[in-house]
Amino acid sequence: MQGLSLVNGLEAAGIDPFDRGVAYGDGVFRTFRLQAGVPLEWPxxxxxxxxxxxxxxIECPAESVLRQELQRAADRCPDGVGKIVLTRGPGVRGYAPHQAGPPTRIVSAVPAPAYPASYAVDGVRIRVCELRLSWQPRLAGIKHLNRLENVLARGEWQDTAVAEGLLLDFADRVIEGTMSNLFLVVRGRLVTPDLSRCGVDGVQRERVIAFARSAGIELEVRDVTLPEVMxxxxxxxxxxxxxxWPVAKLExxxxxxxxxTRRIQAEVFAGA
Amino acid sequence: MQGLSLVNGLEAAGIDPFDRGVAYGDGVFRTFRLQAGVPLEWPxxxxxxxxxxxxxxIECPAESVLRQELQRAADRCPDGVGKIVLTRGPGVRGYAPHQAGPPTRIVSAVPAPAYPASYAVDGVRIRVCELRLSWQPRLAGIKHLNRLENVLARGEWQDTAVAEGLLLDFADRVIEGTMSNLFLVVRGRLVTPDLSRCGVDGVQRERVIAFARSAGIELEVRDVTLPEVMxxxxxxxxxxxxxxWPVAKLExxxxxxxxxTRRIQAEVFAGA
Incomplete structure (x- = not known):
């Protein structure tokens, strides 16, 4: 495969088979664009x-350590996708988190996915997933490594014409996409689902919310139903x-x- | 560390940094006793x-492949603890499960934990965890790698006098221990929590249930409250x-x- 990964700074290294990242999904991650070797929105x-x-x-490594390792990976794929996985580190056995060693850093860069240009211009077709997200306020918002719900939901379709699936919770509230956050425009107001029970609170969601506030656009972070989306x-x-991606079709x-949508695309995502 | 791990049959090998086991906790596992090199209750x-x-x-490897690799690991720790982790394998990026390679096998054996002998004889002190288990019927019962709830719950205490913590769900039903299944005896009947919404359906739970049925002991698999436990x-x-482990103290x-309890200990767990 093209691309490069560094495990604790070492190229071509594998992960300890006793690492708690693989044993329990005990860690967190971020994925982001690289542009001419620079990770977008790094701070x-x-x-x-x-x-x-x-x-x-989990003890978060110093920013300088991650930034240096990311630079080494980005040199190989300067316009690709960067990813940082941090786990609680190796541990022989047992759930107790205080028995773990130092955190493990997995820093990688791979080529960018080849999405059709039409996705950003004309919008995408999406679907509603059958899987319902569970509520876990202790983990809600966190981009952790326990992502089986996303895997099962994304496994529900193989039709390449469908770009994303909406995830609802057990109360049939719309929460997010399998890999994205959702925004609606309702009578001039921007609406995005509340993520206090489940969901991933992404950096771009934060940027859109910050833009709305700075631009004086009314914003509601609240529960959203599927009829409201429609x-x-x-x-x-x-x-x-x-x-x-604008949504072009749902059912x-x-x-x-x-x-x-066009204004936010131009002002928040211009040039990337 | 003492012990041995094999990754896809290779000793001293690491896990691919792009493995979906670490990326998403996309896999399953089992942990079991080894006795003179033999994995107990292997079938x-x-x-x-x-x-x-x-x-x-996920495609499950042939039993003969796992059994052979387990034998190699068990030779190093013949009276230790064996573990098999199976992941969906490496995959560059994205949740879609059909983009994965062949499954990854992580087979290991490590020395057995040194629990006090009194735990099985006199019983253990346990506590009630604050974390509440989320409901996810699609994952309930499965021993999958998304175990952050167990990690957070086990992280609630460091007092070594407390051997286990009870996990309740959001409706305050008692489900299991952080690493064990729970049984009660209520007026001669054996009672164990229903695991259709959350929890891990362990092999020893199955063995105790099978024993109860074969011995004509009345058994109820149903919702259980904390007052019922008390x-x-x-x-x-x-x-x-x-x-x-008998429970000796809870609050x-x-x-x-x-x-x-003594009868099941003698008849189901004799000699191990």
């Missing part, structure tokens, strides 16, 4: 890494790799990318 | 491995490594190991 990603590590009681004036998805509902 | 463990792999759509005549925990309630 926000590092801040989230540190916050997510703190939530799990009735929304505009609908779009964001993540750090895809950036922004029998079609949208054209609307004015607020 | 049950292999059957569970195959069942859990099928539930996640009021139970007997209470014990099982897993494949600890075997059976202000004390028990002495009772007759049905």
């Amino acid at each position: 926000l990603h590092y801040r989230r890494l540190a916050r997510d590590c703190a939530a799990l009681g 009735a929304a004036d505009e609908c779009f998805l964001v993540n750090s790799v895809i950036r922004l 029998d509902r079609s949208w054209r990318p609307g004015p607020l | 049950l463990h292999y059957r569970r491995l195959a069942r859990d792999c099928a539930a996640l759509g 009021a139970a005549d007997e209470c014990f925990l099982v897993n494949s490594v600890i075997r059976l 202000d309630r004390s028990w002495r190991p009772g007759p049905l």
Whole structure:
């Protein structure tokens, strides 16, 4: 495979078979765009890494260490996708987190995925996943390594014409996409699901929210139902790799990318 | 560390940094006792491995392959603890499970933990965890690698006098221990929590249930509340490594190991 990974700074190294990352999914991660070797929105990603590590009681490595390792990986794939995985480190056996060694760093860069250019321009077709997200306030928002729900949900379809699936919780509230955060435009207001029970609180969601606040756009972070999505004036998805995709079709509902979607695309995601 | 691990049959090998086991916890595992190099209850463990792999759509390796690799590991630690982790294998990026390579096998043996002999004889002190288990029927019962809830729950205490913690769900039903399954004796009947919403359906739970049925002991698999645990005549925990521990103390309630506990210990766990 093209690309490069460093495990604790070592090229071509494997992960300790007793690492708690593989044993329990005991760790966190971030994925982001590289542009001419520079990780986009790096300060926000590092801040989230540190916050997510703190939530799990994992010692977050110094920013300079990660940044240097990322530079080595990015040199190989300067316009690819960077990823940092931090685990609680190796531990022989047992769930007790205080028995772990130092955290493990897995820093990698791989070529960017080849999404059709039309996705950002005309929008994407999406579906509603059958899997329902569980509620776990202790883990909600955190980009941790326990991602079997996302794997099972993404495994529900293989139709390449469907770009993303919406995930609902057990109360049938719409939470997010399998790999993205969701925004609606309802009568000029920006609406995005509350993530206090489940879901991943992504960096691009934070950036869109910050933009809305700075631009004086009314914003609601709250529970969202599927009928509300279907009735929304505009609908779009964001993540750090895809950036922004307008939603063009969901079941029998079609949208054209609307004015607020285009404005956010231009002002928040310009040049990337 | 003492012990041995084999990754896809290779000694001293590391795990591919792009393995989905570490990226998403996308896999399953089993842990079991070795006795003179022989894995106890191996047919049950292999059957569970195959069942859990099928539930996640992972191809389970042939029993002969795992058994041979286990033998190599067990030769190094003939009276230790064996473990098999199976992941969906390496995959560059993205949740879609059908993009994965062949499954990864991590087979290991390590020395047995040094639990005090009194645990099985006099019983253990346990506590109630603050963390509440989330409901996910799609994953309930499966011994998968998404174990952050267990890690966080086990991280709630460091007092070595407390041997285990009880996990409740969001409806305050008692589900299991952080690493064990729970049984109560209530007026001569054996009671164990229903695991259709959350929890791990362990091999020793299956063995105790099978024994109860064959011995004509009345058995109830149903929802259990904490007051019911406190009021139970007997209470014990099982897993494949600890075997059976009577519960001696939970908050202000004390028990002495009772007759049905002793009978199951003798008849189901004799000699191990």
